[in-house]
Amino acid sequence: MRMYHHILLATDLTPASHPVVKKAMELSKGCGAKLTLIHTVEHLPNYAYGYTGAVDIEKELLDAAKESMSKLGEETHVPEADQIVESGPPKARILDAAEELAVDLIIVGSHGRHGVQRLLGSTAASVLHGAKCDVLTVRYKD
Ligand code: AMP
Numbered sequence: 660m661r662m663y664h665h666i667l668l669a670t671d672l673t674p675a676s677h678p679v680v681k682k683a684m685e686l687s688k689g690c691g692a693k694l695t696l697i698h699t700v701e702h703l704p705n706y707a708y709g710y711t712g713a714v715d716i717e718k719e720l721l722d723a724a725k726e727s728m729s730k731l732g733e734e735t736h737v738p739e740a741d742q743i744v745e746s747g748p749p750k751a752r753i754l755d756a757a758e759e760l761a762v763d764l765i766i767v768g769s770h771g772r773h774g775v776q777r778l779l780g781s782t783a784a785s786v787l788h789g790a791k792c793d794v795l796t797v798r799y800k801d
Contacts, residue, residue: 661690662690663687663690663692664690665763666687666763667695667757667762667765668683668695669697669753669767670697670698671698671771672698679768683766686764686795693741695760696731696737697743697752698724700721700724700744700746701749702717702747702748728742729742750789753767754786758791764792765786765793765794766796767782767783768780768796769796783796
């Protein structure tokens, strides 16, 4: 019996997330599961749109994220069709994608760019609360 068929790895694309990526690769390989990668680029705060260039900044962030995702895709052997880069709030987009793709496991890091001062990062906590499938939080070392 295969434990998982389709795994969604939510990544903040930082070097610190390497152990999370490694675990996702090992688990998907071990289960013979498909692996999909997702990264979302958060919208700039509303006041930023008062400045000229805010739209360009968002586009540049999205392009930079696509480039990093493409490198991650090569490292993990995940084809472009299974790499998702979109703008929007990470929690909502991760949960939406998980349902749309009917994945049976979401993998997130216990923490991210906001550091390890709290028990769980806010994205990890929201995904845990909102997911309809299993969630694996890969522990970041303090
Ligand atoms: P944080 O809430 O920033 O502490 O991040 C916790 C975990 O949520 C990270 O290790 C990632 O797995 C995931 N995550 C955070 N930000 C994003 C993002 N923009 N896109 C996809 N996943 C993310």
